[in-house]
Amino acid sequence: MLRLAALGALTLGMDPAKAWAEEGEAFRPTSFMSLSLPKARTFSADFFVDNRDRDPLGADVFDTGFRFRYRLGDWTEAFATVIADRVVALPETPAIPSAPRDLIFAGPSRVIPNTFVGEHPYLDKRGEASFDAFIPGTIAIGVTRTIYNDLDRGRSTGVSAAIAIPMAGSLNALRSGANSGSIDFSLAGLASTRLLGGTAHGRMGFTLAGSGSWPNRSFSVSGSSVETVETDIGIGHRLDLGLAWIRPITDSLAGAFEVRGIKEFVGEERIDAISPVDVTLGLQKAFGRFTLSASLLRHFRSLPSGESRDNPLAGAIDLSNVSVADRNAFLARVGLGPAVEKLREGAHIVAVGITSPTLPAGAVRIAPTYTVRSEHNIGYIFTLTFRP
Numbered sequence: 001m002l003r004l005a006a007l008g009a010l011t012l013g014m015d016p017a018k019a020w021a022e023e024g025e026a027f028r029p030t031s032f033m034s035l036s037l038p039k040a041r042t043f044s045a046d047f048f049v050d051n052r053d054r055d056p057l058g059a060d061v062f063d064t065g066f067r068f069r070y071r072l073g074d075w076t077e078a079f080a081t082v083i084a085d086r087v088v089a090l091p092e093t094p095a096i097p098s099a100p101r102d103l104i105f106a107g108p109s110r111v112i113p114n115t116f117v118g119e120h121p122y123l124d125k126r127g128e129a130s131f132d133a134f135i136p137g138t139i140a141i142g143v144t145r146t147i148y149n150d151l152d153r154g155r156s157t158g159v160s161a162a163i164a165i166p167m168a169g170s171l172n173a174l175r176s177g178a179n180s181g182s183i184d185f186s187l188a189g190l191a192s193t194r195l196l197g198g199t200a201h202g203r204m205g206f207t208l209a210g211s212g213s214w215p216n217r218s219f220s221v222s223g224s225s226v227e228t229v230e231t232d233i234g235i236g237h238r239l240d241l242g243l244a245w246i247r248p249i250t251d252s253l254a255g256a257f258e259v260r261g262i263k264e265f266v267g268e269e270r271i272d273a274i275s276p277v278d279v280t281l282g283l284q285k286a287f288g289r290f291t292l293s294a295s296l297l298r299h300f301r302s303l304p305s306g307e308s309r310d311n312p313l314a315g316a317i318d319l320s321n322v323s324v325a326d327r328n329a330f331l332a333r334v335g336l337g338p339a340v341e342k343l344r345e346g347a348h349i350v351a352v353g354i355t356s357p358t359l360p361a362g363a364v365r366i367a368p369t370y371t372v373r374s375e376h377n378i379g380y381i382f383t384l385t386f387r388p
Contacts, residue, residue: 032242058373083137088177095370100214127175154194182210198247234269305374
């Protein structure tokens with residue numbers, strides 16, 4: 001088909017690269033969903049590997065998954081994206097204990113913000129961080145609807161809607177960075193047009209994020225009474241913008257430049273939230289029914305690595321790694337015993353506003369400052385697409 005398209009283009013006085021750009025069937029953006037496949041009843045399947053670094057914890061996120069697309073008709077396409085295995089590694093234990101947290105206050109409680117990596121709010125060093133752990137992420141199911149299509153000018157616009165469903169909800173999976181434990185909904189506007197001998201693609205989307213499956217809790221102890229307050233963990237709704245320009249070099253090879261930015265809207269429950277911008281440069285090679293894409297990713301707008309910041313839990317005592325018997329005895333000794341019956345198994349247990357010359361085995365006094373980790377910021381995306 002490629003040879004026939006090239007021959008036809010030459011016959012019409014056009015170069016093969018331009019002809020393939022107009023066809024646009026083999027080359028698509030790899031960092032975000034684009035408009036529909038070019039023909040009705042067309043099916044495609046992607047296998048992808050996506051590796052990226054994220055601060056403020058210096059996390060290394062490694063996703064392996066599949067993407068399926070099927071065009072139902074001339075204007076509508078159904079798709080599904082499955083993150084089959086997600087590995088998220090941390091260089092060190094977070095200085096501010098991650099959710100879920102049970103904070104026990106000697107006196108009135110207050111909001112203690114979280115610091116975490118975007119869509120991984122429960123991530124810490126107590127989960128799994130290996131490929132063979134097979135921790136699944138999410139499955140996103142959605143539809144794309146083309147609203148306007150000008151074949152002569154190569155311009156199209158449309159909308160996309162999707163629901164992202166967690167595939168693993170255990171506390172161990174959440175601590176491994178699998179997901180937030182709750183469902184997300186997204187809506188996006190899409191566009192494409194011919195540009196400078198290639199095709200430009202654009203996306204502007206908004207994700208209504210779930211609040212997470214494990215909230216934080218604060219216990220205010222005064223004498224024998226305990227006041228319980230449940231607080232949000234600080235997951236923000238997200239605005240994402242994507243731009244891509246794909247320019248054929250030959251009839252089966254194209255270069256790709258892509259930019260993807262995410263703005264997360266957070267409140268007082270979060271600190272150190274960033275708005276990452278990923279820029280990728282890659283090549284796409286079509287052969288037969290397959291297209292192979294390889295891209296190098298650079299993460300911009302990262303936090304200043306090595307910068308020291310005040311810890312909102314400075315001086316508090318982390319009892320998460322203390323045995324239940326020793327923990328309860330310690331809390332009773334410092335006047336926080338009434339909260340013992342309300343503590344959740346698996347939550348980070350932190351005592352705030354107390355002093356004690358001795359601590360039980362496994363307890364840690366939280367340092368007054370912590371250091372931002374923003375390292376490497378280099379990643380890659382590999383995609384293998386099959387079109388029957």
